[in-house]
Amino acid sequence: MSGAGQWGDLAPRLMSGVVMAVAGGLLVWGGGWPLAIAISALGGLMIWEAARMFGAPRAAGMGCMGAAAVFGALVVPGILVLPILLAAAIATAGDIARERAIYAALAVWALVGCYAVAMLRAEAGLGWIVWLVLVVVVSDVAGYFAGRKLGGPKFWPKVSPKKTWSGTIAGWIGAAVVGAVMAGPLGAGAGLIVISVLVSLAGQMGDIAESAVKRRVGVKDSSELIPGHGGVLDRFDAMLGAGVLVFVLMQLGLMPGVA
Numbered sequence: 001m002s003g004a005g006q007w008g009d010l011a012p013r014l015m016s017g018v019v020m021a022v023a024g025g026l027l028v029w030g031g032g033w034p035l036a037i038a039i040s041a042l043g044g045l046m047i048w049e050a051a052r053m054f055g056a057p058r059a060a061g062m063g064c065m066g067a068a069a070v071f072g073a074l075v076v077p078g079i080l081v082l083p084i085l086l087a088a089a090i091a092t093a094g095d096i097a098r099e100r101a102i103y104a105a106l107a108v109w110a111l112v113g114c115y116a117v118a119m120l121r122a123e124a125g126l127g128w129i130v131w132l133v134l135v136v137v138v139s140d141v142a143g144y145f146a147g148r149k150l151g152g153p154k155f156w157p158k159v160s161p162k163k164t165w166s167g168t169i170a171g172w173i174g175a176a177v178v179g180a181v182m183a184g185p186l187g188a189g190a191g192l193i194v195i196s197v198l199v200s201l202a203g204q205m206g207d208i209a210e211s212a213v214k215r216r217v218g219v220k221d222s223s224e225l226i227p228g229h230g231g232v233l234d235r236f237d238a239m240l241g242a243g244v245l246v247f248v249l250m251q252l253g254l255m256p257g258v259a
Contacts, residue, residue, distance in 0.1 A: 017229075031121055035118065040070040040074070041067055043070035043114035044070070046066065046110040047065070047111070048060060048223075050103060050107055051063065053219050054103045054217060066110070066111060069087070070118075073115050074122075085115060089111060099217065109209075110233065112244060113236075117132070117239065124255075127185060131186060135203070136238050138175060138177070139172070139174050140171065142167075142171050142174035143174075147163065150164070151164060152166045155208075163207075172197050172200050175197050179192040182196075200242070202241045203241045206238050206239075206244075222234050
């Protein structure tokens with residue numbers, strides 16, 4: 001592969017990444033209702049993208065329902081959260097003519113993932129959401145450059161042809177470094193290094209799961225909303241996987257340093 005072809009998508013990826021980093025950073029720093037609204041909107045966009053991928057005729061309305069479900073889950077008592085998110089996924093699945101079960105699973109995962117990330121910021125605080133974002137971003141960046149530069153055997157060629165073992169392992173190493181750096185400030189101890197690697201793996205599995213869905217329905221990107229990245233699902237699939245795992249670990253009392 002020529003140098004230009006190998007790195008041809010780097011410029012739009014970087015520009016889009018900077019814009020998302022600045023906007024996302026401000027929202028995460030401030031927290032509160034602006035962040036809740038932004039994450040709800042992201043959830044709606046994910047449902048819109050999923051609906052379009054599966055050929056739903058009323059994708060915009062389904063997206064609005066998804067956004068409303070995430071926002072509703074953030075303001076109701078905890079016992080009602082899962083029923084609201086499941087209801088939205090099931091209701092929107094009614095418009096899907098093919099592969100309805102796969103769409104429903106994707107919708108549940110997207111909605112629960114958005115809720116999990118929002119609640120991590122609300123319950124654990126700014127430091128922990130910064131750690132989560134760094135784990136996902138560093139894993140992605142390390143994997144991208146190592147995979148492009150080193151190449152080598154594919155991680156799971158039938159599902160994600162571009163992912164290599166070199167990029168995957170580089171992502172784990174990057175996550176471990178983030179865990180080591182953040183362990184002290186977060187009061188989490190060395191156990192955070194292991195957790196960070198597991199969260200990196202969860203993020204990578206989220207990426208692969210979304211790739212598998214796209215291959216199943218025959219699309220390259222979930223949409224073209226983000227130059228160089230594809231759609232919202234394409235960009236945040238790893239965050240969804242990582243966020244769900246962290247939230248589950250929190251609920252089970254297995255996150256070191258989180259009260």
